[in-house]
Amino acid sequence: MPGSYRFFASSERSKRHGGAYTDNFAYSATAIKATICRRIKPVKNNGITRRDWLIRTGGAAAAAALLTQGVDAGSPSDNPPAQTVSQGAAPPTPQDADRVRRMKWWHEAKFGMFIHWGLYSVLGRHEWVMENEGIPVAEYAPLAKQFKPKPFPARDWAKIACETGMRYMVMTTKHHEGFCHFDTKTTDYCSPKQGPGRDLVREYVDAARAENLRVGFYYSLMDWHHPDGARCATDEDARKRLVEYIHTHIRELLSNYGKIDILWYDVAWPLDAAGWESERMNKMVFELQPDIIVNNRNKLPGDFSTPEQQITADKEGRAWESCMTLNDSWGYQRADDDWKSPRRVIRNLISCARDGGNYLLNIGPRSDGVVPEESVRALTEVGQWMRRNGDTIYNSDPCQPRRSNYASFTRKGNTLYMHVHFWPGDYVVVAGLQAQVKSARLFASGESITFQQDEFRVRLTGLPVEAPDHPVTTIALECDAQPTQDNIFVRKEKPRDGV
Numbered sequence: 001m002p003g004s005y006r007f008f009a010s011s012e013r014s015k016r017h018g019g020a021y022t023d024n025f026a027y028s029a030t031a032i033k034a035t036i037c038r039r040i041k042p043v044k045n046n047g048i049t050r051r052d053w054l055i056r057t058g059g060a061a062a063a064a065a066l067l068t069q070g071v072d073a074g075s076p077s078d079n080p081p082a083q084t085v086s087q088g089a090a091p092p093t094p095q096d097a098d099r100v101r102r103m104k105w106w107h108e109a110k111f112g113m114f115i116h117w118g119l120y121s122v123l124g125r126h127e128w129v130m131e132n133e134g135i136p137v138a139e140y141a142p143l144a145k146q147f148k149p150k151p152f153p154a155r156d157w158a159k160i161a162c163e164t165g166m167r168y169m170v171m172t173t174k175h176h177e178g179f180c181h182f183d184t185k186t187t188d189y190c191s192p193k194q195g196p197g198r199d200l201v202r203e204y205v206d207a208a209r210a211e212n213l214r215v216g217f218y219y220s221l222m223d224w225h226h227p228d229g230a231r232c233a234t235d236e237d238a239r240k241r242l243v244e245y246i247h248t249h250i251r252e253l254l255s256n257y258g259k260i261d262i263l264w265y266d267v268a269w270p271l272d273a274a275g276w277e278s279e280r281m282n283k284m285v286f287e288l289q290p291d292i293i294v295n296n297r298n299k300l301p302g303d304f305s306t307p308e309q310q311i312t313a314d315k316e317g318r319a320w321e322s323c324m325t326l327n328d329s330w331g332y333q334r335a336d337d338d339w340k341s342p343r344r345v346i347r348n349l350i351s352c353a354r355d356g357g358n359y360l361l362n363i364g365p366r367s368d369g370v371v372p373e374e375s376v377r378a379l380t381e382v383g384q385w386m387r388r389n390g391d392t393i394y395n396s397d398p399c400q401p402r403r404s405n406y407a408s409f410t411r412k413g414n415t416l417y418m419h420v421h422f423w424p425g426d427y428v429v430v431a432g433l434q435a436q437v438k439s440a441r442l443f444a445s446g447e448s449i450t451f452q453q454d455e456f457r458v459r460l461t462g463l464p465v466e467a468p469d470h471p472v473t474t475i476a477l478e479c480d481a482q483p484t485q486d487n488i489f490v491r492k493e494k495p496r497d498g499v
């Protein structure tokens, strides 16, 4: 409810000094925990409405109409969604309905934390260091003994996720290097039997649950350590052994840690779906975890697509999640200082929500489990913004308007949220809005805004010269119908000089 955020809005405002929001860690830790993370309730299958189905699957013309093609507003993250109108789509099958049920919480959540953590963190030179620096297995594997994380680092990650307004986490249980963070009967190359001396997946699951965050497992099929990891492509016995090894891991992960919400496969090299026996893999996954959702990286479509380092809506309104790094590395890379600003992160999240997708934002903890300070700093600011503005993101509807040089948009029902990231001062404008604005207000404070609307534009006037919120100011425009925008940006229909 917006109301719960108003509380934070005024408390936050009272802490504002010199244009920047300051925050008290203890205050936010408890307050957000109570209001953001605790609000996630287990999803019950209490019937799917037709509207939900249309929006969630996007498979029917009505849903596609909600996602009409727009124009490119100029930045990569503002590209129009790729959804196409699929006229006369088939009615929902029982499988579709089940997918809607399983994915409901995820669509509402919008924002998750990705965690890349592995032996590569010991070297601090990127998660592909083994491959990209040509390190032989015999030289790489001893890192497993040196890998000695502090107690329960996942508790810090879960708190940070919660404070940032993220609602789920996805942790690497095994990355390409082949080291397992979980207890497994298949190999000694796993955290309980190496440096950590304990099950790090268990710690992660417990930490996420303690903060009421949904739990996801990343799992790389590609394996640089296993002797059959490459020869499986040409040797049938090797393939069978590797498939048995990998399927056993997935069975262990989905049997030993209670309810798991997401299985996030990664790189399927060197096999295809038939080689990995991916149909059988997914069948086992759903038998073990009937509510789980799976991605598309075991070479089957799964429940959602995974555009990487870019925000591109999938075709046909298929569910998608854009995964992205905070700097340029997934795993810890000490020297990578190419950090995204909090404003960039917020704009990306808005773009995902606008186009009906999710945003999975990565942290790469150091080998001791500590999250790099630069990440914490950026996420803290994002979290402060989310406390004031999160209700314009969570559970928002796909939003067609996208044209502006200084704002991007999200929508809930007939309310359009204009997120101004470059504050022009004095007045802001939405061009070509097709619905009638009934009222306008600054979202965080609730202060109403004067506006004038004609057939060309809505002008919101009398605004302060300095941006009222930082780093993005949200304006709520309540409309008389679902807001759409005329995106004929070549002024085709507009009067010209004298005509």
Ligand code: GLC
Residues within 6 Å of the ligand: 116, 127, 128, 266, 267, 308, 323, 330
């Ligand atoms: C790529 C990379 C990998 C990373 C993943 C995240 O597949 O190989 O390092 O884990 O993207 O999406």
